[in-house]
Amino acid sequence: MFQELLQKIDEREYTVGIVGLGYVGLPLMWTFHKAGIPVIGYDIDQKKIDCIHEGRSYIKHLDENMMQTLSESNRCDATVNFSRLSEADAILMCVPTPLDEHREPDMQYVEKTAMTIGENLRKGQLVVLESTTYPGTTEELIIPILESKSNLTAGEDFYVAYSPEREDPGNVNFDTGSIPKVVGGHTQEGIDLACAMYDTAIVQTVPVSDTKTAEAVKMTENVFRAVNIALVNELKVVFQEMDINVHEVLDAADTKPFGFMKFVPGPGLGGHCIPIDPFYLTWKAREHEQHTRFIELAGEINTKMPQYVIDQTLKALNAHKKPMNGSKVLVIGLAYKPDVDDQRESPTFKIMNLLEKYGAEVSYYDPHISEIKPTREYDHWTGKKSIQWNKKTISSFDAVVISTNHSDIDYQQLVEWSDCIVDSRNEMNGIERKSDIHIWQA
Structure with missing residues (x-):
């Protein structure tokens, strides 16, 4: 045979x-x-x-x-x-x-x-x-x-x-x-x-x-990415307090032709592999009385990033003398990564949940996902539709949170239409802006 x-x-x-x-x-x-x-x-x-x-x-x-x-x-x-x-x-x-x-x-x-x-x-x-x-x-x-x-x-x-x-x-x-x-x-x-x-x-x-x-090869590939993303996420939080732009640091470090591989921080992990696979390995390791402390620490850092975005949103609204409770907040990007319609394990869901928990009125915009499809963890968002992209609609929000930076979004229009932007993807870097706008790195 x-x-x-x-x-x-x-x-x-x-x-x-x-x-x-x-x-x-x-x-x-x-x-x-x-x-x-x-x-x-x-x-x-x-x-x-x-x-x-x-x-x-x-x-x-x-x-x-x-x-x-x-x-x-x-x-x-x-x-x-x-x-x-x-x-x-x-x-x-x-x-x-x-x-x-x-x-x-x-x-x-x-x-x-x-x-x-x-x-x-x-x-x-x-x-x-x-x-x-x-x-x-x-x-x-x-x-x-x-x-x-x-x-x-x-x-x-x-x-x-x-x-x-x-x-x-x-x-x-x-x-x-x-x-x-x-x-x-x-x-x-x-x-x-x-x-x-x-x-x-x-x-x-x-x-x-x-x-x-x-x-084990597949586990190793994805754990490698999860750990390195956790590292740059932690650096982002630390450098933010030192008034250092982590993206400028990473871009400069990336010019070294050996011994460095660039990873990019963000609002949390998404997709079908990176947020999940390390947990598979830690679960199996316990069966063999082994503890994956390094991997678990990385998971802890990454899972806290949506809360960090919320903390920055609270500061941004406070700068406008507005509370989170009752504010209208728009989240840009539902997909877990740019330019796809894949919403699996997207950190945007966690950000939306936390915004709602703090009393915000939450909407989203995603040119690739017109309506939220059913999920295993976030059923109450099923059927919610993306808002329309126009000046009247965007200007009505108290704050805009960039969670996923799709390339087909006009970010120049965004800074013209919004007074308060929380940017978790460094998308505002290089965008011309009006003098009275508040842009917060998250």
Whole structure:
């Protein structure tokens, strides 16, 4: 079975099945399709399936031309019918791995997906987990579920690998196909098959010894970013009290050609990885009686940044002789990063919650998110709509907080229309301003 599947992959006569057609799965579908590989997408959301069939994009940075190509291709299909998993030779799991209310791993989506795959698994298939998770997930959770549901044996009847997604929504320099793929397998056959498969569509594969090593690679990448972001966030708070512009410091430090890597401070962490993954590792470390004090300290610093933004907003309003309670506050940018429509784990939600807690009347503006979509933690904001961008509307707010600095916002207009701006992204640097405006760095 191993040789048969390997030959099908080498001859590009295999079919890829992708479970979960969100920010990871949909670009992956496009990448394999561009490489000439037949792809079947599976999702429980009929709306996503309909969009693929009709050529309509539901993720802003993935354009309509791409979706139209997928809808018209005889090498691409999408379905809510998971009994069709048997049609795929390789099944890639791209489902969420959030945290629960106790900030511990919530594995329900991975578990349910593994059960569904196991119920439809046939001999000779390759199953790859792409979801970001703690070291040991594939061996300790996924394989036992697949074996129990299928009555098949991993490494003999079917093959298993782990290859972490490395998506960066909106990145114009790298896409799924141009980012090297780390691959670890349950067996050597699993590694060989997964590498051969990704080699048909991805620029480079990077094999490692086993699945838990590949899982640890993804953890390390994201913890590295979380810790360094915490460092510059702490420096921002310290330098602010010293009347030093942290952004000027970082720009100057970045001219050193060795020994320094620039990270940028902000209002907190957002997105599907950085705010979550360190908690996965600290949770798993406790199982081995290890304590990740450095990582936990970084998490503590980053989670406090929305409150720091609120503190600066209180000072800004006070300078205008206004209380927070009863003031109208506009938050710019709901997405977690510039120029995307991805609201997952956005620190803007925490800022809005805190503003509301202090009695402010809260609105938001985001050119990429016209209406807030349902979330697991911030349900009461669901359905709230972005305000209109015009002088009359903007001028009616007592303060404006820049949380996400989308490039298609006219910040020159903002300083002309508003008297009080709290800038957490250094976007006001270099913007001409009127003499009576208050701009607070946050």
